[in-house]
Amino acid sequence: MVFLMSHKKLTSLSFILILIIFLFTNHQALADINEELIRLKKESSQLDQAEKYSEAIEVALKVLEITIKLMGTDHPDTAASLNSLAYLYESLGDDTQAETLHQRALKIRKKVLGPEHPDTAESLNNLAWLYGNIGNFARAESLHHRALKIREKVLGPEHPDTSESLNNLAELYRVSGDYVRAEALYQRSIKISEKYLSPERPGVATSVYNLGLLYAEMGDYDRAEPLIKRSIKISEKIFGPEHSKTATFLIGLAEVYVSIGDYARAELLIKRALKIREKVLGPEHPDIAESFTELAWLYQEIG
Numbered sequence: 001m002v003f004l005m006s007h008k009k010l011t012s013l014s015f016i017l018i019l020i021i022f023l024f025t026n027h028q029a030l031a032d033i034n035e036e037l038i039r040l041k042k043e044s045s046q047l048d049q050a051e052k053y054s055e056a057i058e059v060a061l062k063v064l065e066i067t068i069k070l071m072g073t074d075h076p077d078t079a080a081s082l083n084s085l086a087y088l089y090e091s092l093g094d095d096t097q098a099e100t101l102h103q104r105a106l107k108i109r110k111k112v113l114g115p116e117h118p119d120t121a122e123s124l125n126n127l128a129w130l131y132g133n134i135g136n137f138a139r140a141e142s143l144h145h146r147a148l149k150i151r152e153k154v155l156g157p158e159h160p161d162t163s164e165s166l167n168n169l170a171e172l173y174r175v176s177g178d179y180v181r182a183e184a185l186y187q188r189s190i191k192i193s194e195k196y197l198s199p200e201r202p203g204v205a206t207s208v209y210n211l212g213l214l215y216a217e218m219g220d221y222d223r224a225e226p227l228i229k230r231s232i233k234i235s236e237k238i239f240g241p242e243h244s245k246t247a248t249f250l251i252g253l254a255e256v257y258v259s260i261g262d263y264a265r266a267e268l269l270i271k272r273a274l275k276i277r278e279k280v281l282g283p284e285h286p287d288i289a290e291s292f293t294e295l296a297w298l299y300q301e302i303g
Contacts, residue, residue: 033066033070036066037063037066037067037070040059040062040063040066041063043059044056044059044060044063044084044088047059048087048088048091050280051091051243051244051280051281053088053091053092054092056088057085057088057089057092060081060084060085060088061085063081063084063085064078064081064082064085067081073108074108074111074112075108075112076108076109076112076113076119078108079104079105079106079108079109079112079119079123080105080119082101082102082104082105082108083101083102083105083122083123083126085101086098086099086100086101086102086105086126087126089101090130090133092285093285093286093287095130095133095134098130099127099130102123102126102127102130103127105123105126106120106123106124106127109122109123115150116150116153116154117150117154118150118151118154118155118161120150121146121147121150121151121154121161121165122147122161124143124144124146124147124150125143125144125147125164125165125168127143128140128141128142128143128144128147128168128172129168131143132144132168132171132172132175137172137175137176140172141169141172144165144168144169144172145169147165148162148165148166148169151165158192158195158196159192159196160192160193160196160197160203162192163188163189163192163193163196163203163207164189164203166185166186166188166189166192167185167186167189167203167206167207167210169185170182170183170184170185170186170189170207170210170214171210173185174186174210174213174214174217179214179217179218182214183211183214186207186210186211186214187211189207190204190207190208190211193207200234200237200238201234201238202234202235202238202239202245204234205230205231205234205235205238205245205249206231208227208228208230208231208234209227209228209231209248209249209252211227212224212225212226212227212228212230212231212252212256213228213252213255215227216228216252216255216256216259219259221256221259221260224256225253225256228249228252228253228256229253231249231252232246232249232250232253235249241276242276242279242280243276243280244276244277244280244281244287246276247272247273247274247276247277247287247291248273248287250269250270250272250273250276251269251270251273251290251291251294253269254266254267254269254270254273254294254298255294257269258297258298258301263298263301263302266298267295267298270291270294270295270298271295273291273294274288274291274292274295277291
């Protein structure tokens, strides 16, 4: 006996089959895109760590493009991609482009996550750091305080992100000459970092270095030298002896030696830092000019 299926049932089954095929195909396509996104993010991170910022930016732009297509323009993942791209432009010395990207990321995070979300605090912190670097201290201070307030409230007073905000605000006060407030904030930051992180983490190295610079500017070279040496040791262990962070710390130690009249050691450190920067950053990076300025300052001191 042969049973014939009605046209209506056949049409219904065909639709279900087509829907299953469609969903499976699209699921596979989405999985492939996500896999490519993960690969690109990893590649960009590796290029960043190698300080190949121009190449990292090319890859990060692809990450942003794919993320926007997948998630839309107002999504936390899009904000995170904008934030990463801004950091790369900042590392390359393009503060204008970095500012635009940081502002876009902040706008998305405030809208989607809320004004007191940790990611919103991160964007405030990053924008504040940028403004501090370009000399806009008033805007930088206001944003740093907002970021710190959020982090203390939401994450707690002894969270590593709170430590970062304390360090960054302290650095702003150091640069603007408010040494009393800067010292207290640096010490709080270091205490938190050493308690909740390893004593050989990048954040610890930065805070220790900044405190060393503070003491150097105050003329307390006996306290400055061991702190800056410690930051160099940490940086060499984490990043390597030929990293721009290590070069920055070397310049700081050289400044201490110039101040106490040890010109021979200062010259060696400045030339080593210059060599590192030329190798990893390229001849047109702003830090190269800084190294030549330091060298000129040294020779002027020597007379």
